[in-house]
Amino acid sequence: MISVEDATRRVLATARPRPTETIPLTEAVGRILQEPLHADRDFPPFHRVAMDGIALAFEDVAAGQTTFPISATQLAGMLPQPLSSAQTAVEIMTGAALPPGTDTVVRYEDLQFHVVNGQRVAALQVPPPAAGHNVHHQAVDREAGDLLLPAGVKLSPAEIAVAATIGAAELQVARKLRVAVVSTGDELVELTQTPLPHQIRRSNAYMVQAALHEAGAESEAFHFNDDQAALRQGLPPLLDAFDALVLSGGVSKGQADFLPAMLQELGVTQHFHEVQQRPGKPFWFGEKAGGAVVFALPGNPVSTFVNFYQYVRPWLRRCQQPHRKLPRPAALLATDFTFAPRMTYFLPVRLETAPFGHLLAHPQKIGGSGDLASLLHCDGFLRLPPEPTEFKAGDAYPLVRFR
Amino acid sequence: MISVEDATRRVLATARPRPTETIPLTEAVGRILQEPLHADRDFPPFHRVAMDGIALAFEDVAAGQTTFPISATQLAGMLPQPLSSAQTAVEIMTGAALPPGTDTVVRYEDLQFHVVNGQRVAALQVPPPAAGHNVHHQAVDREAGDLLLPAGVKLSPAEIAVAATIGAAELQVARKLRVAVVSTGDELVELTQTPLPHQIRRSNAYMVQAALHEAGAESEAFHFNDDQAALRQGLPPLLDAFDALVLSGGVSKGQADFLPAMLQELGVTQHFHEVQQRPGKPFWFGEKAGGAVVFALPGNPVSTFVNFYQYVRPWLRRCQQPHRKLPRPAALLATDFTFAPRMTYFLPVRLETAPFGHLLAHPQKIGGSGDLASLLHCDGFLRLPPEPTEFKAGDAYPLVRFR
Known part of the structure; x- marks a missing residue:
């Protein structure tokens, strides 16, 4: 009987990346990027005004000038407004491109405005300490061509925003893992049936499907009674069509627990059976060459749960992000x-x-x-x-x- | 200017539960249950065999008996098999209902089997220590009628499994929050456009929609240029149709930042404007009576991000689970x-x-x-x-x- 650590290593060793698919940016949160994204322009793409106020030439401040006639107003999104003449300023809003001839922004909080001979004039209350004040300079965060996101990262809202900024309307991502959830057990009846006194309703399959959904995988559920003929016929197509099978029940020592032998008959190589753990000891794990891996979990619900989170979820993560260390909380x-x-x-x-x-x-x-x-x-x-x-x-x- | 703590309190004070909807169990993971669920039967519903082995009467063991003829075999899901005569045992599998006349299970690991005169006989290697050994007794976990899940819990895979066990094929849950994501700003162009040198692509709206999706809310995106007439016409239907509006941009001190005044004209009561924080100070928050709350976030991307996670996400959680303490990591x-x-x-x-x-x-x-x-x-x-x-x-x- 092998240890939990050894079993985990053997499970993870079977994880392989899946093919890539292209999806819209708006559906990409939570997915794993499969292409590097580069900056199409500098970040910011221009000297970007960082505060609402006025833009001026710092050399005028350095020369002792404290009042600035306003020669133009420039909102974000407007073409940069050149100074009408030297020693004037442009009233300007956050997000605008710094006008030619200016290099510094003084925010409203540090100004007072007056009208002198019909001309709007800003008087500095707190002079800017240096050229470039309140300017978010072109390319200071990233330069055009820089790698922004390598392949393999998980797309959270921050990555989505960066992808939008460079116009990535579609992204190549790893396709979701596809898992067949197979329940066995003659004592199990459907959700909508009323069980006889010695029967119970199927619940593990619902639990596993919910956990797969949370882990970002797609799943489909199949039920077989403890009927060898039905399983022998039903399992092979699943082994070819899915990335993984999660079976619950049918792997302990009982007379109806014929799954391990049958799986091997069907071409699934056993990697191990039984792990030195409680609960969940009878866990069987195998792999069909060129097909699915098979997690055959013991059917007691707590055992199913432990083994799902100890083995199946890390395997899913490793398939999606092969180069990322798994979290070790x-x-x-x-x-x-x-x-x-x-x-x-x-x-x-x-x-x-x-x-x-x-x-x-x-x-x-x-x-x-x-x-x-x-x-x-x-x-x-x-x-x-x-x-x-x-x-x-x-x-x-x-x-x-x-x- | 108010503190972050005060702003957070005022935001959360506007959170109200939303109507309930009924959805299939298979779509319910991550949602908030809105009805109490009770046990329809005992948990377990019968004396459930917990190990593969044999079921016998402990009094026979207490009387010194060490070998037990096997009178029947009972797999999980079969009707309980009565003992054919006293002092025999039933070979039995995990999940089966304990047969009448028996009270104890001895697992295979503690038995040896022989055939004596054509009769299969189990010899105890390790006698059971007490009556009830390896039996998961009826009702020991929960009794029929017990409250299993109160209204208000979040449905994780464990709750889904319990709901399946009691046959809850549909569940009443809180409907998802519906949020309109409104971006403003003449400097912003669409994702698929090539920006002019002084323009940038819209990114905040994508970020907020991705974050809303992660938080379990539904969203729709709207863009308005900094055009008062378009906003005055476009916002009222959103205020009536959505639970919340998240606006980004248009709330600082600039000349194009007319949103606060316009929102009040449109019947949105201001709760506060500006919070003693960096970044994200110009945050404006208000509420239309009988309509949406409005989070008007400053448009710098990091400010939008900070304010979304400090204010919007907790508000969404409070609306969905009003009686649950918010996590305080x-x-x-x-x-x-x-x-x-x-x-x-x-x-x-x-x-x-x-x-x-x-x-x-x-x-x-x-x-x-x-x-x-x-x-x-x-x-x-x-x-x-x-x-x-x-x-x-x-x-x-x-x-x-x-x-």
């Missing part, structure tokens, strides 16, 4: 905790943000790996290593967060 | 930092997760509030209060996170 155990078996324990925890910025993890009682409702009060699992047996309040452990 | 300043003006400073920072779980905020250089590209290297802003002037490495401050 951690949290501090809030109270002492004992777990004796020599296996990794995924301790259900509620998280609290402490005043000085770190996360405190409060262990939550849970009625075994079938206790789905207990997850409602948890935010994640603290991943406690096989040793020691006694875990101390205040120690930090890796956090597998689902909320 | 914090991070530790990684290096000393000085900011002299007596105003709240939104310091751009890159975040690092420290090994023991807390967040370190590294200040980033930025070329003023027009330096959109600088946001690419930031994850958020540390909100530094007006006093003191010297901020020390290691101190914790509120974090406004956008990535």
